[in-house]
Amino acid sequence: MNTIALFPGSFDPFTKGHEDIVLRGLRLFDEVIIGIGRNARKERYFPLDQMIPLIEEAFKKYPAVRVISYDDLTANVARSEGATFLLRGLRNTTDFEYENGISQVNRYVYEEVETVFLITSPHLAPISSSIIRDLHRYGKQVDEFLPYKLTNQPV
Template sequence: MSENRRAIYPGTFDPITNGHIDIISRASHMFDEIIVAVADSEAKKPMFTLEQRINMVKAATKDFPTVKVIGFRGLLVDLSDELEANIIVRGLRAVSDFEYELQMGYANASLKKELETVYLMPSLEHAFVSSSVVRSILNFDGKIGHLVPAEAFKLIKCVL
């Protein structure tokens, strides 16, 4: 019998975007289970609370039967041990993402050599979408409905 291929897709998801959903969709075809791990990440001073972000991700991924959503604090390598998952999924939009993600991948591998990082590029239509772009638009009451999943958009409207 083959081993369950479980992958972790970590991030702050502040808020979750259509680009994130694109990566989750792609990864769900590659792995048996995707655990979307929403980082507490107080250092980044998120716009939304951890609970709000978890709820947004859960709502946006409700139609993905192999996706589980959790919140976490601490090191990703510790979470991977806890979840018995040695694959990390990360999205790359641009060259600027690559440099940061490469450093993080190497740092994680230095802490746990069995940990593999898989990098996925979003579809071209989502390549410019980031949580920080969405937050910037929100700060000026701009329209974000085309950038975030409809389920998350409903929750964002309730919060703001």
């Protein structure tokens, strides 16, 4: 029986911290699906049609990783993809408080799903998508925080 984990997030952008969670997740699961959730209330900084191919390129050597986008409840997507695990990374206790509530709701929607938390590797803990967006927005290079090269570098 294949164990499938859905790694959900907005990934705006997908960082080396996210990459670390996926690669470590591959030691636990047969397949990891990176699910980019669409949020109608939030406008993306990095367009989805740019982010998906960049993430796919970053994992081209890993056939057990695939990338999808979705506009639904995460638990519903996990069920439809055959995933019985949700994979999440935690940088700190604030992340845990936030993720704990979400994991309870996901279990309410899809009883068979388990959320697995991996603690972020220490050297990657300071990295967040919001910090990277701010750096990029104000013209700073961000490639050292990403597992791919951006095509729209700051001027």
